[in-house]
Amino acid sequence: RYNRLEEGAGRGLAALLRSNSCLQKLDVCENPDLTGQLREILEAMKANRTITDLNLSYCGLEDSDLTAAAEMLRANSTLKSLQLDEYKRQLGEGGEEMARALGGHRSLETLWWPM
Numbered sequence: 001r002y003n004r005l006e007e008g009a010g011r012g013l014a015a016l017l018r019s020n021s022c023l024q025k026l027d028v029c030e031n032p033d034l035t036g037q038l039r040e041i042l043e044a045m046k047a048n049r050t051i052t053d054l055n056l057s058y059c060g061l062e063d064s065d066l067t068a069a070a071e072m073l074r075a076n077s078t079l080k081s082l083q084l085d086e087y088k089r090q091l092g093e094g095g096e097e098m099a100r101a102l103g104g105h106r107s108l109e110t111l112w113w114p115m
Contacts, residue, residue: 010037017051027055031084035060042068042103047073053081057112061085066094070101073108080109 005013005028012029028034034041045051054085061084069084093109102111 004033006033007033007037009052010034010040012048014040014044015019017041017048022049022050022052023051025053025055026051027053028059029055030058032058032060038062038065039068042072043078045072048076049078054079055083057083057085059085063092063094066091066098068094070094070097073101073105074097079105080107081112082108086114 009031013026017026028041029042034056038061039058042057042065045054056065063073066084073079073082102108
C-alpha cells in the first residue's frame with residue numbers, strides 16, 4: 001500500500017499470485033503506475049485459492065480492468081473482499097460485466113467501489 005510500485009510490478013505480483021500458497025491479503029492501494037498492469041494481476045487471481053482480500057483502489061482502474069475483474073470473479077470462489085477504484089467516468093461494457101459477475105458471485109462479502 002502506497003509503495004510506489006513501478007513498471008513491471010504487475011507481472012511480478014501476478015507471478016507471486018500464481019505460486020502463492022499462504023498469502024491471504026494483497027493491498028496495492030494508491031499505485032497509479034499499475035495502470036495497464038492490473039489485468040495481469042486479475043488474470044492470476046482467477047486461479048488463486050488463498051487470497052481472500054484484494055485491494056486495487058486508486059490504481060488507475062480502466063473499463064477494460066472492470067472486464068478483467070468480472071472474469072476473475074467468475075473464476076475465483078475464495079475472494080471475500082474486493083476494493084476497487086473510484087470510477088469517475090461513465091461505466092461502459094466493463095461496468096456491465098462487473099454487475100453481472102457480482103450478481104452470481106457467492107463468496108464475496110465486502111465490495112468497496114465508490115462511484
